[in-house]
Amino acid sequence: MTCIITDDEQNSRKTLRHLLAAIASDVVILAEAKNTEQTKRFVEKLKPDILFLDINMPEQSGIEFLEENPDLNCHVIFTTAYNEYAVKAFRLNAIDFLLKPIDPDELESALNKARKQLTYLQPEQLKLTKQLLFNHDEKALQRLAVPTSNGTHFIDIHKIIWMEGDGAYTKFKIEAQSNLMASKSLKEYEDILMHHSFVRVHQSYLINISHINKYIKGDGGQLIMSDGTEIEVSRRKKDELKEILKSLSL
Numbered sequence: 001m002t003c004i005i006t007d008d009e010q011n012s013r014k015t016l017r018h019l020l021a022a023i024a025s026d027v028v029i030l031a032e033a034k035n036t037e038q039t040k041r042f043v044e045k046l047k048p049d050i051l052f053l054d055i056n057m058p059e060q061s062g063i064e065f066l067e068e069n070p071d072l073n074c075h076v077i078f079t080t081a082y083n084e085y086a087v088k089a090f091r092l093n094a095i096d097f098l099l100k101p102i103d104p105d106e107l108e109s110a111l112n113k114a115r116k117q118l119t120y121l122q123p124e125q126l127k128l129t130k131q132l133l134f135n136h137d138e139k140a141l142q143r144l145a146v147p148t149s150n151g152t153h154f155i156d157i158h159k160i161i162w163m164e165g166d167g168a169y170t171k172f173k174i175e176a177q178s179n180l181m182a183s184k185s186l187k188e189y190e191d192i193l194m195h196h197s198f199v200r201v202h203q204s205y206l207i208n209i210s211h212i213n214k215y216i217k218g219d220g221g222q223l224i225m226s227d228g229t230e231i232e233v234s235r236r237k238k239d240e241l242k243e244i245l246k247s248l249s250l
Contacts, residue, residue: 036065089132
């Protein structure tokens with residue numbers, strides 16, 4: 001694979017260059033840019049597979065650059081010193097990112113993902129990410145980007161009824177919509193949605209507690225969801241779930 005590194009800080013470019021040399025001998029660095037003006041010229045001329053793009057740069061942010069240039073046709077991995085809002089924004093919008101200082105294991109994971117499938121960012125992903133990062137717009141927290149085999153779908157989080165894990169994939173049951181099969185694991189969605197009224201009730205199921213209609217007592221018990229689906233509760237999750245249901249008076 002080929003890449004371009006964009007960062008206004010020389011030390012950051014140097015660090016990433018050395019990390020790539022150490023852990024990814026198959027990744028060829030075509031150029032390094034210190035601003036988005038250089039980046040545009042390099043990308044158009046060299047056509048890299050991957051663009052490592054810093055977000056917080058003086059002249060223009062990485063997100064603003066992509067909004068102005070939606071047809072770059074390369075896989076973008078953001079690098080950023082942001083933390084809380086960056087993590088929320090990127091995870092909710094299915095955007096690859098690396099927090100500075102860059103962890104070698106995280107870099108290797110991002111590259112392995114790119115090796116499997118190079119993807120291009122959609123305008124909606126950038127729009128929602130920008131709202132969270134720069135405006136701290138809480139409304140943007142209520143939308144989730146779901147990557148599937150035929151593109152990225154954007155869904156309202158409160159409409160998700162339950163999710164079922166299937167290895168590296170997750171099946172979504174959504175209110176008044178067709179089911180989706182996402183190319184992320186259930187554990188990844190558990191991490192993303194842990195503060196959005198979702199609870200893991202079984203090794204295979206993550207459910208939206210606002211869509212619980214009934215709990216049937218048993219060894220672990222069963223949940224009747226708003227769509228009529230019966231979902232088994234594991235014994236080790238029973239007590240945690242009962243405390244949640246008690247607070248909801250179900």
